[in-house]
Amino acid sequence: MDVNALAFYVFAAITILASLGVVGQRNPMYSVMLLITSFGALAGLYVLLDAPFTAVTQIIIYAGAIMVLFLFVVMLLNVPREEPGLPGVLGALGTRGMQIGAVLSLVLGIEIVWALSRVGLGWFGQDAAATSVSSVTLIGKSLFTRHAFAFEATSILILVAMVGAVVIARRER
C-alpha cells in the first residue's frame, strides 16, 4: 500500500476512535486527553493534505491553548467520575432534553448531507495542488487584504468576550 494512504487510514482511525472515546467513557480527564489525541491526529491529516501551517496552528491553538484551559477547569473543579444512571448531566437534561438533543443532531446531519450535495462529488476530485493553502505568505496576504474586515471584526469580538469574562468573574470588594 502507498505510504500516504496508510498514514491517512492510521490518522483517520485514531481521530474517529479518540472522538468516540471522548463521549464514550465517563472520566472527564480521559475525555480531555482523548480530545487532544483526536486533534493531534487531525493535524496529521492536515500534513497529509500538504497544509503544514494549518496543522501547526491546529496544534498550537486547539491542542495547545484551548485544551490546557479545559484541563485546568476539569482539574480545579475536580469533576467526579460520572456514574451511570445517577443524576449527572443526562439526568439534569431529562427525557425532554435528550429529545431536543436528538432533534438537533438530526438537523445537523441533514445540514451536512445538504451541504455536501450542493457542492457535488466533483468537488472532491479537484486537483489538490491548484487549491493548496500551504504557503504562509499567501495565507497572510489574503488574511490582511481581502479578509481584513472579517479578521479585525473577529479580533474585536474575541476582545469583547474577554472583557465580558473579566467583568463576570470580578468580585466586588
Place this chain on the structure above:
Amino acid sequence: MSVDPQIVAQLGLIFVIFNMLVLSAAFMVWMERKVCAYIQDRVGPNRVGFEGVLQPFADVIKLMFKEQLRPKAADALLFAIAPVISACAAFAAFSVVPFGTSTTLFGLLDEPVPLQVTDVNVAVLVIFAIASMGVYGIVLAGWSSNSKYSLLGALRSAAQMISYELSYGLALAAVIMLAGSLSLREIVMNQSGSWWGVIPKWYIFLQPIGFLVYMIAGVAETNRAPFDFPEAEQELVAGYHTEYSSMSFALFFLAEYVNMVTVAAVATSLYLGGWLGPFLPDWLAWVWFLVKVFLILFFYVWMRWTLPRYRYDQLMEFGWKWLLPVGVLNLLATAALVLWIG
C-alpha cells in the same frame, strides 16, 4: 528488495541525534555539578571516571534499581504516561533544528543529506507547538498523583509556562519578520555574511532586546533558576514530580535537560547564526554550532548557581508587566523597521 541508501542515512542521522540528546543531558548533569562545585569552592564529583564524567551514568544505574512508587489513590494510567509525554515532547522539538550544512558521508551517498532530522517550512511554529504540548506532561503528573502538593506544583509550573510562552512567541515573531521565513535552515542562511567584514550578520545584533526576551522566557519555559519552582522543596514542597521516583522521576529530569538543549539550539539558530562561523571548512561547520550551544548552556548553569530564586508573585508580575510589554514593543519596532527599510 533494495534499500534506498538515502533513507538509511536519514534513519542513521535520527538515531545519532537521539543519542546525542541523551548524552547531552548526561553531560549537562555532570557540568552542572562540576560548575556548581567550583562556584561554591568545592571539587565536585571526581571518583567515577576521569574527573567524575561517569557520574551521571552511575546516577542512572542507581535510579534504575530504586523502587518505583505510586500513591495508592493515583490514576495509574495517567501517572505512568505523564513523564513519557514530557520526555517525548522534549525530544520531538529538536527534530526541526538544523546543526550543520549537509553531508554525503565522504561520497558514500549520491545526494547530500542535510544535518537535521527534517526541514519543515514552518519549523519555528513546530517548535512552539511541541513546547506547548510539554505542559500536558506536567499538568497530568500533578493531577494524577492525587496529592495536594503535586497538584499545586503542577498548576504553578503550567501557569508559569503558559505566561512566558507569550513573550517567547513574540521574540520568535520578531526574528521571523526579519528573516521573512519560518524555516530554521533559511533563517540561519539569512545570517551569513558580515558588516564591514568584521561583525557577522547575526540577528543578535539586530535584535538585542529580542534575544534578551527570548533567553529570559526560555529559562522560565524550562523551569530553570531563577524561576525553578519545582526545585523549591524547602518552601513549596517541590512541584509536579513530588510523588515520582526511580526512572519516571529521571524521565522528567531528562526532559528538563533536553528542553534546555533545545532552547539553546534554537537561540543559536535564531540569533547566533547557527553553524555559521569563520576558519572551519563547510563539513566541520557543526563544530561552531556545538560551541555556541555549549556557551549558552554554560550561561544557564552559571546563572543557576549565582542568582537566588524569585518569589512566585514576582515571577508572574515580571512576566506579564515587564517582559510581555517589552516583547510587544520590540515586535512593533521591528515591524516598523522592516517596513521602513523594506
